[in-house]
Amino acid sequence: MSHQSIEFNKTAPEKNQLLAMMFEQKYGAWLGRRFFEVESHVDGPVLTAKIIIRNADKSFFYPIEGRMMFAEQNLKIDDAREFLLDFMDAYVKEFLSDGEETYLAIDWSTYTCEGVELQLRGQILNYKIEELGDQLLAGAETFN
Amino acid sequence: MTSRLSEESVVQALDTGWQSLIWKSTFSHKSSELAPKVDFTEILDAADPEAAAQAVHRRDMYLALVSEGAEVALDILPLISAEQLVTIMDNEAWHDGKLVIHQAIRWLELYKDVGPEQLYVRFRQLDEEYQVAFLSPYIEMLDEEAYEKTSHDEQDKYTAMPCNTLWWKVKDGDEKVQDFVSSLIYSSISEDAAYIYSLLAMAAMMPPNEQEDLLTQFRNARLEEDGFVTKDESYQLFAPFSGEVLYSKWKAVGGLESEELMASTSNELFLDSVMKSAMNSGRADPQAFDNVKRSFAYLANAVSAACLVEPDDVTGLTRLLVQTRHIVSFGLEVLSSGDRLKAVEILFAEYPKTIFKFALSTVDSIRKEAISGLMVLNSTAAQKLERLWRAGKFGSALWMIDRDFGDVLGFEGAETLKGLFNRFPLINDEVDSRDGVQRTRFRPVATVGDYSELLSAIRSIFPTPSKEEMQ
Numbered sequence: 001m002s003h004q005s006i007e008f009n010k011t012a013p014e015k016n017q018l019l020a021m022m023f024e025q026k027y028g029a030w031l032g033r034r035f036f037e038v039e040s041h042v043d044g045p046v047l048t049a050k051i052i053i054r055n056a057d058k059s060f061f062y063p064i065e066g067r068m069m070f071a072e073q074n075l076k077i078d079d080a081r082e083f084l085l086d087f088m089d090a091y092v093k094e095f096l097s098d099g100e101e102t103y104l105a106i107d108w109s110t111y112t113c114e115g116v117e118l119q120l121r122g123q124i125l126n127y128k129i130e131e132l133g134d135q136l137l138a139g140a141e142t143f144n
Numbered sequence: 145m146t147s148r149l150s151e152e153s154v155v156q157a158l159d160t161g162w163q164s165l166i167w168k169s170t171f172s173h174k175s176s177e178l179a180p181k182v183d184f185t186e187i188l189d190a191a192d193p194e195a196a197a198q199a200v201h202r203r204d205m206y207l208a209l210v211s212e213g214a215e216v217a218l219d220i221l222p223l224i225s226a227e228q229l230v231t232i233m234d235n236e237a238w239h240d241g242k243l244v245i246h247q248a249i250r251w252l253e254l255y256k257d258v259g260p261e262q263l264y265v266r267f268r269q270l271d272e273e274y275q276v277a278f279l280s281p282y283i284e285m286l287d288e289e290a291y292e293k294t295s296h297d298e299q300d301k302y303t304a305m306p307c308n309t310l311w312w313k314v315k316d317g318d319e320k321v322q323d324f325v326s327s328l329i330y331s332s333i334s335e336d337a338a339y340i341y342s343l344l345a346m347a348a349m350m351p352p353n354e355q356e357d358l359l360t361q362f363r364n365a366r367l368e369e370d371g372f373v374t375k376d377e378s379y380q381l382f383a384p385f386s387g388e389v390l391y392s393k394w395k396a397v398g399g400l401e402s403e404e405l406m407a408s409t410s411n412e413l414f415l416d417s418v419m420k421s422a423m424n425s426g427r428a429d430p431q432a433f434d435n436v437k438r439s440f441a442y443l444a445n446a447v448s449a450a451c452l453v454e455p456d457d458v459t460g461l462t463r464l465l466v467q468t469r470h471i472v473s474f475g476l477e478v479l480s481s482g483d484r485l486k487a488v489e490i491l492f493a494e495y496p497k498t499i500f501k502f503a504l505s506t507v508d509s510i511r512k513e514a515i516s517g518l519m520v521l522n523s524t525a526a527q528k529l530e531r532l533w534r535a536g537k538f539g540s541a542l543w544m545i546d547r548d549f550g551d552v553l554g555f556e557g558a559e560t561l562k563g564l565f566n567r568f569p570l571i572n573d574e575v576d577s578r579d580g581v582q583r584t585r586f587r588p589v590a591t592v593g594d595y596s597e598l599l600s601a602i603r604s605i606f607p608t609p610s611k612e613e614m615q
Contacts, residue, residue: 021581022149026157028166029463035578056578082149089148099459 016040019085023051023092030096034060040081045071047080051088058127064088064095064104068118075116087113091120151543159539160451161567162463167586168573169466171413178441178461180434182208184220197223202231203370210458214254222258226269233274234363235456243277243356245317249324256327264331268339273362277355279347282325284315305344306337312344367455371442378449382536382567384508385501394479394490413590415473418480418487427488436491443468443496450536451567467568470588472496475503477592507569507589510599514564517606521552529565538567557605559584564598571598 016038023036037052047070054061066088070080094102104122111118157164182200190196197205197220205228209217237248255262267275286294286302288309294302302311312329314322332340364374419436422428428436444465445455453460476499480487490499511533518526525548532541542562550558556575563570563586570586571594577583589595 019149022154024166024583025154025164027163029163031166032168035581035583086148093148097457097459 012040023089026089027092027096038085040085042070042077045069047077047084049081049084049088051085051092053092058125059129061125061127062122063125064091064120064122066118066120067108068116073116083113083116084118087111087118088120155539155543156452157539158542159537159567160453161538162451162453162460162467164539164542165562165566165570165586166583167570167588169470169590170411170573170587171470171590172411172416177437178444178458178465179204179207180437184208184212184217187223188219194223198225198228200228202228206231206235207458210456214251218254218258221254222262229266229269230271230274230366233270234366237274238363238456239454241360243359245278245281245321245324248278249320252328253324256331260327260331261335263328264335267328267332268336271359271362273355273359275343276346276350277359279325279328279343280350280355281352282314282317282321283344283347284313285344285348286311305341306333310341310344312348370455371445372448372455373446375449378447378451379536381447381497381501382450382504382538383501384534385505387502387505390494390498390502391479394486395481397486397489413469413473414477414482414484414487415469415491418476418484418491421484422488422491425485425488428492432492439496440469440472441465443472443500446497467588468496468500470590471503471568472499473590474592474595475499475506478503478506478595482592504569506595507564507598510595510602511564513599514561514602514606517602518549520606522548525549533565538565541565553605555582556584560598560601560605564602569598572601 019038020036023038024031027036031053032055034053034055037054038050039052040047040049042048046067048065048067050066051064052062053064066084068075068080068084070077073080075083091102091104103124104120106121106123108119108121111120154164179201182204187193187196187200200208202225205224209220209232214221232251233248236251237244239247252263252267255266291299291302291311299311302313304311314325317325329340329344332343364372368374419433422436423433441461444461447464447468448455448457448461451460451464453464455461476487476490479490479499479502515526515530515533518529525544529541529544529548532538532544542565545558545561545565549561553561556572559575560572563572563584566586569589571589573585573587575582575584587594589598
């Protein structure tokens with residue numbers, strides 16, 4: 001996988017793809033067959049970012065979500081995105097390097113870093129099992 | 145805040161040699177343990193459990209406690225020696241060369257759970273420098289005169305010592321630190337008041353960081369006994385090495401292989417089959433066998449500083465052990481020409497770090513060939529890459545391969561080069577694609593076959609010019 005420096009004149013989806021590649025460059029040894037996806041969007045005064053660690057069949061799917069009120073904290077959108085993703089990256093490193101035993105709260109939790117307030121949440125999901133469960137339930141309904 | 149997603153941070157990850165590229169060994173990891181297993185049940189069932197616990201090598205005990213979970217091993221903690229406790233602190237209470245009190249509190253509070261007096265007893269067993277360095281940033285003392293001069297509100301924050309002429313308070317620190325320091329002072333006053341008077345006086349008067357600086361020197365010396373050498377010494381393990389003398393020395397020794405050797409299995413490293421041969425041939429008794437195994441853990445510890453792994457990062461150290469064992473296995477196979485009995489002799493005569501450096505120097509010949517090939521494509525960039533490699537700046541070298549040669553060599557060519565110039569040489573194992581993104585999965589160079597495969601891969605990128613072309 002080749003990499004490029006993040007240039008902030010790129011559009012958000014391109015930037016997010018580059019960021020996902022950068023995460024893979026940093027944490028390749030812990031990924032196995034998993035990979036990263038990065039999403040971010042702005043909804044009024046709120047910036048939301050999502051770093052997903054997942055495998056192809058989604059039997060491991062870990063969306064790590066972060067959000068912050070950037071305007072009321074006097075941050076420009078690019079600076080806010082960098083700040084939020086930096087903070088989330090610190091968690092990603094701790095999660096991966098610490099045997100994947102450091103979890104976030106399922107509901108939003110507030111953190112303060114260098115005077116900036118932000119929130120994180122995350123939950124490891126297994127969509128494959130959910131899918132199988134749905135199929136089983138559908139079968140049971142047919143049987144009944 | 146410095147960006148964790150900057151080019152610099154990715155180069156740093158690439159420079160570790162083990163964290164960035166996706167790699168996996170195809171060999172069994174059964175022998176990749178940092179220390180022999182410590183049986184806690186056997187210790188607790190022994191006639192003298194304390195003696196049994198203290199007979200365990202201090203780092204083995206530390207790793208066993210971490211692996212079991214200190215909270216689970218509460219029965220063992222009271223049995224360990226002062227030396228074993230200091231080893232825990234040397235490994236756990238530091239980050240980036242700085243003392244981190246919260247990490248120390250985590251362990252010392254377990255003693256508080258065992259019994260309040262245990263907190264005092266164990267704290268006192270630490271080096272004096274540890275005791276003062278832990279308390280110094282958080283203790284403020286006042287004598288009678290100074291106390292009288294403070295406001296009533298301020299006075300309420302102080303606690304009188306038994307003599308009623310000295311007052312103390314915990315300054316700074318969060319609730320956890322405040323609770324810990326207070327519990328320590330109360331338990332010490334009831335056990336040995338003279339000790340706590342003297343300790344608090346030292347802690348309050350010591351210039352900031354003086355004890356920590358002193359402690360750093362003592363800690364480094366102790367860690368060095370376990371193989372954790374300085375950064376410079378660690379980098380030296382990856383520096384150019386002239387392997388001809390070593391190769392000739394062992395080439396001069398004739399073949400020793402007999403037919404009685406156990407056949408190695410396909411997923412067994414040559415090194416492991418050699419260790420097995422050592423046991424079967426009677427060349428090594430269990431103690432010598434353990435010493436050789438321990439020497440590999442020391443080698444992993446020795447490369448850790450260059451690979452940015454802290455002494456308490458058991459996962460990182462285990463990965464370094466896997467990498468170093470693979471490269472040593474390759475070096476051993478080359479030196480012994482695949483003769484396992486000869487390899488046994490080599491293993492017991494040479495330090496693993498010598499075989500490690502020899503193996504890396506062997507791969508250097510392929511690196512030189514790759515640089516020659518790159519010179520034709522872009523001589524300026526090729527010279528820069530060579531300088532980075534020779535200077536041991538593997539992370540910058542990998543970054544540069546992507547940036548300057550990615551388009552020219554194509555994805556697979558650039559990935560092969562990245563594996564070659566990785567701190568621990570790697571070989572492409574497979575490539576997969578998803579959403580138009582290709583990813584290479586590497587494996588460590590561990591056999592003469594891997595070496596040949598890597599050489600062929602490089603030669604397919606830079607074909608050797610034919611005689612006609614040369615003319």
